[in-house]
Amino acid sequence: MEQMTGIHIAGRWVAGASEIENRNPSDLSDLIGRYGQADAAQLDEALDAARRAQVAWWAAGIQKRHDVLMAIGTELMARAEEIGRMLSREEGKPLAEGRGEVYRAGQFFTYFAAEALRNQGDLAESVRPGIEIDVRREPVGVVAIVSPWNFPVATPAWKIAPALAFGNAVVWKPANLTPASAVALTDIIVRQDIPAGLFNLVTGPGRAVGQRLVESRAVDAISFTGSVPVGRQIAASAVANMTKVQMEMGSKNPMLVMDDADLDLAVAHAANAAFGGTGQKCTAASRLIVHEAVHDAFVERLVAAARALKVGHALEDGTQIGPVVSEDQLAQNLDYIALGKAEGAELLCGGDRLERPTKGFYMAPAVFAGTRNDMRVNREEMFAPVTCVIRAGSYDEALAIANDSDFGLTAGIMTRSLSRASHFRANMRAGCVMVNLPTAGTDYHVPFGGRGASSFGPREQGRYAAEFYTTVKTAYVAAGAPE
Ligand code: NDP
Numbered sequence: 037m038e039q040m041t042g043i044h045i046a047g048r049w050v051a052g053a054s055e056i057e058n059r060n061p062s063d064l065s066d067l068i069g070r071y072g073q074a075d076a077a078q079l080d081e082a083l084d085a086a087r088r089a090q091v092a093w094w095a096a097g098i099q100k101r102h103d104v105l106m107a108i109g110t111e112l113m114a115r116a117e118e119i120g121r122m123l124s125r126e127e128g129k130p131l132a133e134g135r136g137e138v139y140r141a142g143q144f145f146t147y148f149a150a151e152a153l154r155n156q157g158d159l160a161e162s163v164r165p166g167i168e169i170d171v172r173r174e175p176v177g178v179v180a181i182v183s184p185w186n187f188p189v190a191t192p193a194w195k196i197a198p199a200l201a202f203g204n205a206v207v208w209k210p211a212n213l214t215p216a217s218a219v220a221l222t223d224i225i226v227r228q229d230i231p232a233g234l235f236n237l238v239t240g241p242g243r244a245v246g247q248r249l250v251e252s253r254a255v256d257a258i259s260f261t262g263s264v265p266v267g268r269q270i271a272a273s274a275v276a277n278m279t280k281v282q283m284e285m286g287s288k289n290p291m292l293v294m295d296d297a298d299l300d301l302a303v304a305h306a307a308n309a310a311f312g313g314t315g316q317k318c319t320a321a322s323r324l325i326v327h328e329a330v331h332d333a334f335v336e337r338l339v340a341a342a343r344a345l346k347v348g349h350a351l352e353d354g355t356q357i358g359p360v361v362s363e364d365q366l367a368q369n370l371d372y373i374a375l376g377k378a379e380g381a382e383l384l385c386g387g388d389r390l391e392r393p394t395k396g397f398y399m400a401p402a403v404f405a406g407t408r409n410d411m412r413v414n415r416e417e418m419f420a421p422v423t424c425v426i427r428a429g430s431y432d433e434a435l436a437i438a439n440d441s442d443f444g445l446t447a448g449i450m451t452r453s454l455s456r457a458s459h460f461r462a463n464m465r466a467g468c469v470m471v472n473l474p475t476a477g478t479d480y481h482v483p484f485g486g487r488g489a490s491s492f493g494p495r496e497q498g499r500y501a502a503e504f505y506t507t508v509k510t511a512y513v514a515a516g517a518p519e
Contacts (some may be wrong), residue, residue: 062125321423
């Protein structure tokens with residue numbers, strides 16, 4: 037059996053020019069494996085192979101694409117426990133979340149299997165007699181996918197599935213922190229009956245192989261999820277090459293808690309959205325904007341909820357919050373705790389590194405109160421189990437604070453008032469708004485994305501994904517008179 041190295045090019049697994057070690061953030065003595073790092077020549081080979089394979093894949097037709105995607109999705113769902121365990125081991129989210137993520141990844145594939153069949157166009161009459169017009173969607177060609185570590189199976193799945201469904205080839209650069217998840221997903225895809233080179237995995241350092249990939253003129257479209265600085269750089273190179281680009285980056289998602297909210301529900305949703313996935317979600321609730329009438333009661337209950345969360349090894353029964361993904365991320369989180377204090381925020385709980393029986397990157401969930409919206413802890417994405425409470429005197433003030441951000445991915449309101457909920461839905465500048473729900477947690481069949489610095493380019497997921505993964509062709513046909 038071929039060794040799954042971390043690099044899959046032109047239909048085979050190949051060794052890398054160098055290797056990295058992958059360790060379990062819950063237990064640093066647990067070496068998950070060593071993974072190859074692709075070099076420039078291997079990346080170029082992957083791009084060439086993808087170009088050739090794409091033609092055959094598009095010609096194979098919609099039934100074939102449907103069947104392949106359905107098989108990938110079905111296998112992911114069937115193996116959610118096994119792959120989810122591995123995902124949790126390398127990324128650090130609790131097993132239930134790891135399992136759920138893999139199952140969800142399967143749903144993206146089965147959903148887009150059906151979308152492959154629904155690739156329909158438009159017919160139009162011409163303003164010139166005797167001419168017929170049709171508008172069809174065709175693949176964009178070779179798609180570069182650059183993905184992060186926080187959802188190492190689901191995020192690539194929601195990009196790869198529509199890319200393949202609509203007839204494209206893929207070159208995927210996953211995050212270097214989660215190569216085992218990338219290998220598991222790739223293994224399932226490349227075992228299907230697809231042209232060699234249709235799907236290529238080029239694990240390697242972002243600043244080397246990732247950057248070369250997004251700067252390549254051999255790429256027709258780039259889909260990226262990650263940090264704002266890297267996204268900015270990718271956008272610049274995409275524009276320079278006139279390459280289609282779509283990006284999903286950070287956020288500072290607000291959750292409004294109004295004076296008429298169900299407080300128990302508000303606390304449960306806030307804690308879930310702020311600390312789930314160790315706060316390492318682009319949809320995390322990081323600004324809790326609370327009406328002054330319920331402020332103190334809400335804060336007291338939230339702190340109690342944060343303190344009650346069980347932080348531990350991702351694979352241990354009962355763990356609710358796993359470790360932070362890496363030493364660097366933990367150091368950055370602790371810097372933000374120090375920054376918040378220096379800015380005058382009041383740390384009510386957590387924020388310190390925790391010791392557990394196994395050595396790992398554990399951190400206690402933190403709540404800052406007494407924060408102002410102009411503090412850096414309320415302006416910058418922390419990607420940490422840290423949330424900030426901002427006091428507001430009214431709904432209008434709370435909405436104005438919520439909208440005062442460079443970001444606009446998700447936003448929530450906890451209220452029993454239909455008029456406030458409706459007004460919020462209409463006036464909150466965000467890609468997704470949630471009423472009486474956590475800011476994190478979205479469905480797989482509807483669009484996902486944001487405004488401002490959170491997203492750039494067409495939306496991902498659902499029917500709307502066709503906008504990015506296809507290009508339209510308008511055909512004019514003059515059939516002439518029959519002989
Ligand atoms: P990055 O944006 O650096 O990484 C995301 C992906 O981009 C990874 O695959 C990475 O590769 C790759 N990459 C890095 N540099 C380049 C480059 N110059 N050109 C092309 N690709 C590149 O995020 P990090 O993982 O370093 O996380 C840093 C911060 O980003 C987090 O603290 C968080 O704030 C934010 N973030 C936001 C996410 C979101 O979903 N909104 C997801 C992840 C991070 P490699 O892994 O090899 O570096």
